[in-house]
Amino acid sequence: MPIFKNIYMEALIKKLKTEIIEILNLEDLEIDDINTDDPLFNEGLGLDSIDALELIVLMEKEYGIKIEDPAEGKKIFHSVKTMAEFISKNQ
Amino acid sequence: MSVFINGIGAISPQGCFPSINFLDEIHRFDAGPMTVAAPKYRDFINPVLLRRMNKFIRMGLASAIMCLNDARVETPEAIITATGLGSVEDTDKFLDNLTNDQEKLLNPTPFIQSTHNVVAARVAIHTGCHDYNMTYVHKNAAFEQALLDAVLKLNTGKYSSILLGASDEITQANYDLKKQLNYWKQNIGNLELFDNRNSPGTIAGEGSVFFYLSAEKVNESYAEIITTKTVYKLSAGVDETITDFLASAHLAPADIDLVLLGINGNVEEDYVYDSCMNQVFKNSHIAWYKHLCGEYETASGFALLLAAQILKTQHIPEFIKLQSAPTNAVKNILIYQQRNNLNHCFTVLSRC
């Protein structure tokens, strides 16, 4: 089972990175430029509160997961890894 | 207190200013819209920030930076901007999204970028300017009202410099919408506009021009702003209004060497300029500018750039002239523009 989970997570992480690049208009970046474990906000990619809201829209539109409180979003969007873990837990 | 133009930055359908070849010749557009010849925005704006910026903000911020570079200044004391339509693209995007998605799951970015003060805000963030920040939006009078505000602030002595900008964009969707309503001439380019003045419609344009205004004259100063005024509806004839306006600056029509008119090729609007052309200023150079930048609410920002450049170089490009005068020296220029016989705007600037 862990093997399937790994493949699933890898694919999800790749998909997330593509989506992040697209909806946040990170024109210059490739998937490989985003480190799975690095913080997305403040340092790392330097995303801000508006980007967080865009990611909340992504969660609901693409994954059907509704995040009611923007403050909750902060923890979920810490890194691509935490986002992927949140999705796999809540789908 | 005097007001000098000490820096200019512009992104226009005729290219960017300052640049070596600016207006060496006219860029031709076979039909509207006349869109800007954009620079490489990355040369001015951090790519990480650029990602979220729509065309309206990019044009505005980049031209403001060009202006500050031209004036060799980093932080202005105050920022005043003018726009007629604000961010058209993002307003339309958010509106389309909300209609298509029936008010569900909307992206916030186009909404927050649709407010009219978005350029003034971005310039403040970029320059760290915490002081006076204002945006005027009254149709074709927006720029002159912003200019008046700047002049008044400088005259009080509380500010010694102001960054002043005029920005408007055209999108294909907005152009097509107005095409349905016969705002534009069909299949007439900017070089044929004047010859087709006997029909309705004009040519669409866009652009962003920023000025660094200062109480202090320097070697590089382009010109001195003497006075500016807007009148919603004339209570007297055009001639009398202009004469009174000039008199308030201790000038007479005979003192004006060049009149720059907001003629736009629309027969339903251009008739207002007839008496200027045929009577009041029969001994002055008369010229026009909307075949260079197209018609948009803050096009008079482009007119001010043109006038300032003419005063500095003492050269009037042939392709803007409608009437020549015997005098070669250009000391005083009057800019006059109006739309639909409303919002008459007058500005005088002089050689410095």
Place this chain on the structure above:
Amino acid sequence: MPPKVFVTGIGIVSAIGLNVSENFSSLKSLKHGIGVLKNLRTIHSPSLPSGEVKLSNSELAEILGIRIGPDFSRTALLGMIAAREALQNAGIENNERRKMGIVSATSVGGMDRTELLYRDITPENQNFIASHVCGDSTEKIADFLQITDFVSTISTACSSSLNAIMAGAEMIKNNLLDRVIAGGSDALSKFTLNGFNSLMILDKNHNRPFDAERKGLNLGEGAAYLVLESENAVKGREDKICCELKGYANANDAYHQTASSNNGEGAFRAMSKAIQHGGLNISDIDYINAHGTGTINNDFTEAVALNRLFGKDLPLFSSTKPFTGHTLGAAGVIESVISILTLRNKMIFPNLNFCKPILEMPLVPVTERMENVPIKNVLTNSFGFGGNDSTLIFSAV
């Protein structure tokens, strides 16, 4: 020496009344106007309470005594009603209006028409397109009031109408005009309702400014205008003077497109500069009508700025947005009229729904109506997107 600027007339239409008298009556009896949306057709109407003016566009037109076509936005109609009242209260006759100026503010312009019609344009309705732009509602008001000389429009998000008042005052102080009617108007629209909803800063319940449990703002709509006159223009009509526009200032937070900085820099500067501009001291301010939207960010940063400026000498303050909602471009002038009512009647209207102060900056607003309060100087704030922060001070004469 620049002339003093006096307020000689006020007019207002909001969720709590169609004129000054109705608004005052509602404020006095603690009757707020926030409720389920009835006029605006939106999927959010049950879940996002808002401060709607309780009339349809045709009912507004009836009050004005005019026939309207598709090119009359709700923003224009609200503005016309409020502006007319202000001029009537100032007692300025038709023949004296020509040489007046009008400076009006709006953030939404004719969007209420555009969003309904733009997918359905017909030869009969197509003139709505001309009414979309901000400047159109100002011209409709100018035409209705027969003002022809100086007509101007300002749009700086939520601080718009305070800036319009400032711009009008500057025309007077620089001796370019003797009289200006200044203010603003914004109608509710799906555009703004959904816009703020996408930012997740709307409260599904009644807004609670400065409260620890605050969840966001309720939108509102309305219009208000002040008639400003120079001391010369007012000679012989001193009985019309409501108050003096004593000081004002405009600053920018220069931090983020929508959020305010943690140290409330823009707000702090606007307030301190306004006090300085009015030749006053901090201790001269008797009451503050705060911006107080009920959002986590605004109320915290405004509290920080208030604390930075006033410290333990913080005057009495309240936000009246639980009464009217956040009326965006009209917020500044609507709250200016409320501030003037406070000044005239020596009455402070409470900050409804307040229970517990903000943990990180515990300031306590006025929570009960206060009467017979000795008030000489009232300060009012409006802080907007784009970091546009403005403050006005009105003084009793």
